[in-house]
Amino acid sequence: MSAPAMGTTKTAHSDVAPKKKRGPGALATAYLVIYNVVMTAGWLVIAVGLVRAYLARGSYHGLYYSIEKPLKFFQTGALLEVLHCAVGIVPSSVVLTGFQVLSRVFLTWAVTHSVREVQNEDSVLLFVSAWTITEIIRYSFYTFSLLNHLPYLVKWARYTFFLVLYPMGVTGELLTVYAALPYVQKTGLYSVTLPNKYNFSFDYHTFLILTMVSYIPLFPQLYFHMMRQRKKVLCHVEEYKTE
Amino acid sequence: MSRTTFFEVEVLDGRTRQQLCFLDKVEPHATIGEIKSLFHKSYQQLYPARQDLKLDPKGKSLRDDDVLQNLPVGTTATIYFKDLGPQVGWTMVFLAEYLGPLFIYLLFYFRAPYIYSHQDVFTSSPYSVVTLACACHTCHYIKRLIEAIFVHRFSHGTMPLRTIVRNCVYYWAFSAWLAFYINHPLYTPPSYGDMQVNYALAIFVLCELGNFSIHVALNNLKAEGGPKCRRFPHPTKNPFTWLFFFVSCPNYTYEVGAWASFSVMTQCLPVALFTFLAFIQMTIWAKGKHKTYSREFKDYPQLRMPIIPLLL
Numbered sequence: 170m171s172a173p174a175m176g177t178t179k180t181a182h183s184d185v186a187p188k189k190k191r192g193p194g195a196l197a198t199a200y201l202v203i204y205n206v207v208m209t210a211g212w213l214v215i216a217v218g219l220v221r222a223y224l225a226r227g228s229y230h231g232l233y234y235s236i237e238k239p240l241k242f243f244q245t246g247a248l249l250e251v252l253h254c255a256v257g258i259v260p261s262s263v264v265l266t267g268f269q270v271l272s273r274v275f276l277t278w279a280v281t282h283s284v285r286e287v288q289n290e291d292s293v294l295l296f297v298s299a300w301t302i303t304e305i306i307r308y309s310f311y312t313f314s315l316l317n318h319l320p321y322l323v324k325w326a327r328y329t330f331f332l333v334l335y336p337m338g339v340t341g342e343l344l345t346v347y348a349a350l351p352y353v354q355k356t357g358l359y360s361v362t363l364p365n366k367y368n369f370s371f372d373y374h375t376f377l378i379l380t381m382v383s384y385i386p387l388f389p390q391l392y393f394h395m396m397r398q399r400k401k402v403l404c405h406v407e408e409y410k411t412e
Numbered sequence: 413m414s415r416t417t418f419f420e421v422e423v424l425d426g427r428t429r430q431q432l433c434f435l436d437k438v439e440p441h442a443t444i445g446e447i448k449s450l451f452h453k454s455y456q457q458l459y460p461a462r463q464d465l466k467l468d469p470k471g472k473s474l475r476d477d478d479v480l481q482n483l484p485v486g487t488t489a490t491i492y493f494k495d496l497g498p499q500v501g502w503t504m505v506f507l508a509e510y511l512g513p514l515f516i517y518l519l520f521y522f523r524a525p526y527i528y529s530h531q532d533v534f535t536s537s538p539y540s541v542v543t544l545a546c547a548c549h550t551c552h553y554i555k556r557l558i559e560a561i562f563v564h565r566f567s568h569g570t571m572p573l574r575t576i577v578r579n580c581v582y583y584w585a586f587s588a589w590l591a592f593y594i595n596h597p598l599y600t601p602p603s604y605g606d607m608q609v610n611y612a613l614a615i616f617v618l619c620e621l622g623n624f625s626i627h628v629a630l631n632n633l634k635a636e637g638g639p640k641c642r643r644f645p646h647p648t649k650n651p652f653t654w655l656f657f658f659v660s661c662p663n664y665t666y667e668v669g670a671w672a673s674f675s676v677m678t679q680c681l682p683v684a685l686f687t688f689l690a691f692i693q694m695t696i697w698a699k700g701k702h703k704t705y706s707r708e709f710k711d712y713p714q715l716r717m718p719i720i721p722l723l724l
Contacts (some may be wrong), residue, residue: 363596363598363599364598364599364600365600366600366603366679367679367680367681368593368594368599368600368678368680368681368682369593369680369682370593
């Protein structure tokens with residue numbers, strides 16, 4: 170989903186109540202700064218790519234193709250974040266981060282890339298834009314936090330933009346999956362039928378529908394979690410005056 | 413003339429710090445368990461198993477057998493309370509977790525209506541391996557039920573309701589999923605035929621016997637030792653327990669073996685997936701248990717691994 174990784178709100182660069190900092194070592198910090206800078210730059214490239222393509226074509230249609238490669242590269246690169254949690258240089262939950270990144274990677278590869286016919290849909294632009302803005306803010310937030318120099322504006326943006334971007338992204342994602350359904354059913358994409366040697370079957374069409382249904386319980390939980398985080402982080406600034 | 417100093421106990425809510433209950437004239441040698449019973453008198457819904465009492469809201473939970481006067485409290489003790497939510501006794505837990513798969517599998521075996529297509533209702537498979545698989549699956553869960561009722565002794569009394577619901581959904585859904593394929597009209601029997609089925613069956617039976625032997629051995633350990641004397645399990649005269657030479661949790665080893673052989677016997681990918689997930693979970697439990705044993709007993713055998721001999 171398009172929400173910034175939930176677990177990463179409780180990162181070592183914590184801006185809430187002073188917690189026990191189990192922060193990364195100097196080398197790990199340097200690496201993470203580089204990682205986050207590269208990711209910020211990557212998503213900026215995508216943002217610029219979208220704007221330029223729109224200005225060149227004069228319409229919102231078919232902008233996916235102009236940023237297809239960097240989108241795939243940088244979104245897939247986010248898998249490293251799972252590794253960061255596993256190794257311990259980022260104190261977030263592996264499961265939570267994994268879940269978030271995997272859902273993004275799933276949408277990028279298993280839906281948008283795999284079902285060519287949806288690539289022209291406007292819903293793709295909707296979620297790509299939401300992801301782009303979210304990720305630029307999120308990665309710059311981490312960069313600044315790691316350098317212990319977090320401008321309030323970035324913190325505010327991180328905990329405010331999601332209010333619009335998250336529903337926007339979710340809408341784009343759901344519409345895209347929905348658009349893909351008829352093509353998946355027609356071609357039997359990624360599906361296995363009986364009989365076969367291993368007595369297994371998988372219907373990708375049904376799987377996509379179940380994925381869409383899963384948004385119903387999951388989206389509100391994540392959204393309200395971010396809202397609670399927002400209240401905690403932004404409303405306690407006056408008390409701690411860290412910046 | 414009374415020589416005993418009575419204690420006063422105030423129970424506060426761990427989160428809100430509100431006073432929930434004030435007990436006066438509490439015997440100094442009263443246990444936490446008895447205090448929980450007293451608390452229960454004021455709050456009908458909160459039976460002792462649901463109560464989590466602590467001296468420090470962020471600290472460790474007090475045990476039921478802790479004695480009041482041995483705790484670091486003055487004559488007025490402040491105890492913090494947390495509601496653990498509805499609890500269910502372990503026996504009930506296992507009954508729920510095991511009866512489900514037992515009956516669900518049978519629904520698929522007999523091809524109850526609305527599962528497969530209309531013409532397949534109440535038909536049976538021409539393959540003997542399908543009937544064999546049903547027998548194995550059913551016996552596996554009957555064995556588990558027997559163990560739950562007659563063999564196991566549980567250290568904790570209860571489990572939270574939420575956990576049971578989650579566990580039951582997992583077990584029930586998975587058994588439905590694998591039963592669906594094994595009993596399907598389009599089921600394909602194993603590639604290597606009867607040889608594959610018979611070898612796998614033999615290993616399955618051995619693993620079930622092994623698993624049962626280990627449960628009995630662990631049970632006897634608890635019976636002989638009693639709560640204060642803690643010992644770790646040893647191999648006995650029963651050859652199945654000789655796996656204790658190599659692993660800390662041979663019951664898990666045998667369990668994985670049983671499911672792995674069931675996968676081979678049915679040549680069914682969902683079963684293999686279930687086996688894999690079960691293996692991961694049991695490895696986590698075995699590692700935990702192994703660590704506990706190693707820490708607690710200085711003479712713990714070095715050769716033993718948690719779950720797979722010499723490897724894991």
